[in-house]
Amino acid sequence: MSCCDETTARVPSFDLSRRSVLKGSMVIASLISAVRASDAQGKQVKLAYCSQLLCGVPYEVARSAGLFKNHGLDVEIIYTRGGQSAMQALIGGAVDYAATALDVAIQAYANVRADIRRFAVTGRLPLFAVVTAPKTASQIRTIKDLEDKIVAVSALGNADHALALFLLKQANADANKVKFATMGVNLLEALRQGQIDAGLVQEPALTLLQKAGARVLVNAMDLSDARRYLGGTYEFMGVAVRGKEFEQRRPEMVQLTGALAAALKAMRTMSGDQLIAALPREMTTGLDLKQFGEIIERYRDSLYPESVTIDLAAARRVAQSLIVGGLIKPDANISGLHDTSIVGS
Numbered sequence: 511m512s513c514c515d516e517t518t519a520r521v522p523s524f525d526l527s528r529r530s531v532l533k534g535s536m537v538i539a540s541l542i543s544a545v546r547a548s549d550a551q552g553k554q555v556k557l558a559y560c561s562q563l564l565c566g567v568p569y570e571v572a573r574s575a576g577l578f579k580n581h582g583l584d585v586e587i588i589y590t591r592g593g594q595s596a597m598q599a600l601i602g603g604a605v606d607y608a609a610t611a612l613d614v615a616i617q618a619y620a621n622v623r624a625d626i627r628r629f630a631v632t633g634r635l636p637l638f639a640v641v642t643a644p645k646t647a648s649q650i651r652t653i654k655d656l657e658d659k660i661v662a663v664s665a666l667g668n669a670d671h672a673l674a675l676f677l678l679k680q681a682n683a684d685a686n687k688v689k690f691a692t693m694g695v696n697l698l699e700a701l702r703q704g705q706i707d708a709g710l711v712q713e714p715a716l717t718l719l720q721k722a723g724a725r726v727l728v729n730a731m732d733l734s735d736a737r738r739y740l741g742g743t744y745e746f747m748g749v750a751v752r753g754k755e756f757e758q759r760r761p762e763m764v765q766l767t768g769a770l771a772a773a774l775k776a777m778r779t780m781s782g783d784q785l786i787a788a789l790p791r792e793m794t795t796g797l798d799l800k801q802f803g804e805i806i807e808r809y810r811d812s813l814y815p816e817s818v819t820i821d822l823a824a825a826r827r828v829a830q831s832l833i834v835g836g837l838i839k840p841d842a843n844i845s846g847l848h849d850t851s852i853v854g855s
Contacts (some may be wrong), residue, residue, distance in 0.1 A: 552582040557749070558596040559609035561589040561831035563713060563748045563793060567785060568632040568814060569609060569808065572773035574788040577743070583762070583770040589793075590598060600626065600750060600774045606759070607766070611669040612638075612745045613837070616674060628769045629852040630818040632774065633747030637813065638670045638710045638728040640677065644723035645704040653681035653727055655720040662691045662700060663708035669746070670710035675835030676840075677728055677739060685835075713805045714797065732824035733812040745824040746830075756849065763852045771818045771853075778816070819853045 554838045556814065559566055569587060572578050578585040590596045593610035601606035601624050609632065618624040642650045650656065656678065663671040671690065693700060697709040702722055709720065713731070720726065736744060750765070751759055759808045777785065782803025794802070815821070826846060832838045 512809050514852075545827045545828050552579060552584045553765075554584045554586065555607065555762065555766070556586045556588055556605040557609060557766075558588040558599045558605040559747075560593040560596050560611070561591065561793070562637065562712065563789065563802075564607070564637045564806070564809070564813065565611075565633060566704060566793075567771045567788070568747075568770055568773045568777065570788045570790070570837045571780070571785070572769045575773065575776060577769040577772045577776075580772075581765040583765050583769065585766075585769075590772040592665070598752075600752065600757055603752075607751055609747060609749050612748060612825060613669045613849060614624075614673050615748070615750050616829055616832055616842075616844055617667065617837060620838045620844055626847070627753045627756050627849045628750045628820070629763055629816060629849045630770060631745055631748040631820050632770055632818060632819065633744060633813060634815045634824060635736050635813050636669060636673050636744055636746055637712050637727040637735065638673055639712075639731060640674065640708065641701070641719050642725045642727065643701045643704045643706060644706045644719070646707045648725055648726035649680070650708055650725065650727070652752040653677050654683045656708055656727075657683050657687040658689075658852055659707035660691050662690045662697045662759055663707045664691065664694055664710075665692050672835045672837055673730060674710055675837075676831035680739060681835045698699075704846050710778055713809070714802055717801065717805060724765055727843055731809050731813060736812075740831075743821060743824040744827050745821060745830075746813075748820070760852065767818050767853050774814055774816060774818065776827045777810060777814060785810075795814075820848050820850050822848065822850075843851045 557569070560571060573587060580841060588599065588605055590599060591763045593614040596608040596616050597614050601618065615626060615628050619626055620699060645748065650659065661673060661674060665671065675685055678688065691706055697711050698715040700706050700721055701709050701711070701724065716726070729737050730740065730744070737744065751763065778840050785806045786799050786803040829844055833840050
């Protein structure tokens with residue numbers, strides 16, 4: 511198919527070589543789609559993140575509600591094209607912190623020995639659902655049925671691909687019989703038009719596809735599905751810093767986690783309209799804001815933890831999924847990646 515790049519399930523390890531890190535830091539300026547800084551007069555820091563709307567809600571709430579300012583920080587949020595770009599920006603020295611999915615941090619730490627430390631969590635479930643195209647809904651009823659089908663993911667080695675490989679393994683399906691198509695994050699039209707058989711999508715694509723007759727095989731954004739298919743919570747978004755700067759930045763990290771913890775607490779009582787209002791307008795252009803506000807409110811209690819404390823059991827589930835998918839080695843040691851000393855300091 512001309513619309514996508516088909517490949518088998520086995521993929522090369524996460525590409526964060528020295529060359530790619532340097533390249534990532536050199537082009538990071540071109541990856542910034544928008545920058546929002548608070549009006550705070552506190553210490554200025556730069557935080558990069560992947561630009562996915564649901565991932566960024568806690569950070570945008572902290573910014574728009576002045577919580578970063580209240581904790582003595584002037585946080586500049588840098589939007590990059592995906593978690594890998596955010597991680598490259600951190601490793602290359604372009605930003606002070608990177609907020610990414612855990613799988614990105616694990617692969618950087620385990621595969622290229624990036625000197626990073628992860629110290630706070632803002633998401634406890636993957637922001638993906640495995641869904642069929644409307645025209646294949648009657649043929650594909652389980653994850654096992656994805657064998658010999660074309661399944662779209664954003665990119666090989668990304669969080670959605672790793673999750674797909676893990677779910678295939680759990681379903682005793684042969685991942686080598688699945689043709690993965692790499693299509694970026696916007697799979698909606700390709701699925702709706704039947705150009706691919708199934709894909710891993712986020713919201714609001716999931717809601718729109720369900721209305722069009724698609725079948726949801728696994729919704730990892732739903733806590734009950736996560737418990738059934740993943741074994742429980744599955745650490746997702748969190749913040750990392752360069753390891754060599756950890757002690758130097760300790761007071762600053764306490765301030766940052768304090769602001770994010772306050773944002774998570776505030777989100778529990780905010781309406782969908784209020785949550786949408788916290789997001790930059792340029793990131794919500796073209797969306798049905800009422801619908802998206804209802805979506806965030808619906809998933810809020812499942813997706814976002816009540817605190818920024820790292821759940822090591824949830825982190826181990828992610829690492830196991832990467833081992834199953836062949837994205838890190840079975841003997842990979844990630845014990846030094848997490849630091850739990852900042853939260854509660």
